[in-house]
Amino acid sequence: MRRSTANCVLPMPVITEAEPITQADDCQGLYPIREVARLTGINPVTLRAWERRYGLIEPKRTESGHRLYSVTDIESIRLILGWLERGVAVSKVAQLLANTKPADNPQPEASEYGEWQSRISGALTAFNESELERLYGQIYSSYPVEVVFQGIFLPLWQQLSKVQDVFGRTSEWLMLDGFLRGRVQHRLQLQAADARQCVMVVAMPELCRELELLVAGLLLTRNDRVVRVLAIGQPLEELSLVCEKLEPEAVVLYASHALGTAHHRRLMRLAQTLDCSVSLAGAGSNVAQEALAGSSIGCLGSEALLMNQRLDADLKATLGS
Structure with missing residues (x-):
């Protein structure tokens, strides 16, 4: 389906695989715009436009005026990108983000999601289904079902689906997709x-x-x-x-x-x-x-x-x- 550009004059950003976010000691958990661009695949021009024109993100500023982004800002950028990929005009994203904030329930930190996703990625790279099964069991026994899928597995599944032009990633995505479909179907069969x-x-x-x-x-x-x-x-x-x-x-x-x-x-x-x-x-x-x-x-x-x-x-x- 073609994306409408009526409300968005910016070029669509190039999507890259989301990388784990690690805090740097020298910036006390804040990241300069060039690092954010590397982590998210969104170029600095687009990031500035999202801030100035649409108010989607509000980075902190140094005394000299340079932008610094938090881990929360980076996660927000990835959410924005997700909406754009679904065909939503950038001018409407702010309201959607406000309307779909998760409930105030205890949730794992972003770094905790990333740790699990990194381990799952390792199992996929090795095509090690027994390790994938073991990780799935650990995660399912540790978190509510919505965290298992909406917080951990589906974001990784979506990331892999975007980089299938990288050699080997299509096979990894197919392995994860088939594995998860089988496990979810099994859960659905257990209903009363x-x-x-x-x-x-x-x-x-x-x-x-x-x-x-x-x-x-x-x-x-x-x-x-x-x-x-x-x-x-x-x-x-x-x-x-x-x-x-x-x-x-x-x-x-x-x-x-x-x-x-x-x-x-x-x-x-x-x-x-x-x-x-x-x-x-x-x-x-x-x-x-x-x-x-x-x-x-x-x-x-x-x-x-x-x-x-x-x-x-x-x-x-x-x-x-």
Whole structure:
């Protein structure tokens, strides 16, 4: 899908693999703009424009006026880049970042994420699946499921997908992708079949990959809810037939990229044909909030806690309980 440039006159930055951030003693945990450009792949001209024109980042200044960036600034830059890759105009990113701040729950530090990702990368480089399995078990037993995937595995998966022109990286990405899809599918199969609620999770055509869809389904699972994730390629026009058989309380459409006009039209038509709650989840839903305001379609967001809270509210309103 082509990215709109109506609101963005800046050239798209070159994407590089995210590197672990290590603090330098001589700058007390702050980084000059040239180092930030190296770590993120975003050139200094673009970084300055994001600050001056859009207020996306606010680096500190030395007495002589030189910019210094914190670890938090660097993580924000990577989040901004993620939104741009999903087709969002840079002029809209500030509001999206403000609307999608994670809940105030204890989270591992960025350095802790990086340490796990570095160890996973080592296992992938060696094509050592037993070590990958061991690390996965350690991580899964140490953190909530949303941290396992949204904090550690998926960011690394996304990084590898961007550098597949580097020799060997395609094979590493395929190994990680296949490994994670298998583990998530296994978790989904362990759901209680007699759960009170049934929720169907379906991909918006061409707007997400299978792993993203499966993880979304896993993040929505609960003891009182069984989640059925339909295969990538499920025709939206046939969802009414599937719903007739499965009788879900809710259908959640998932999109990790921004919806185009045609997608919005299809979504609106779909909601009119289904006799249940219809919602949109994923990064694409954050972008679509304004366009869907006033419709019957709920926007669940992309953070696990927020998705579940909003889905609960939609179900409560729909079921009248």
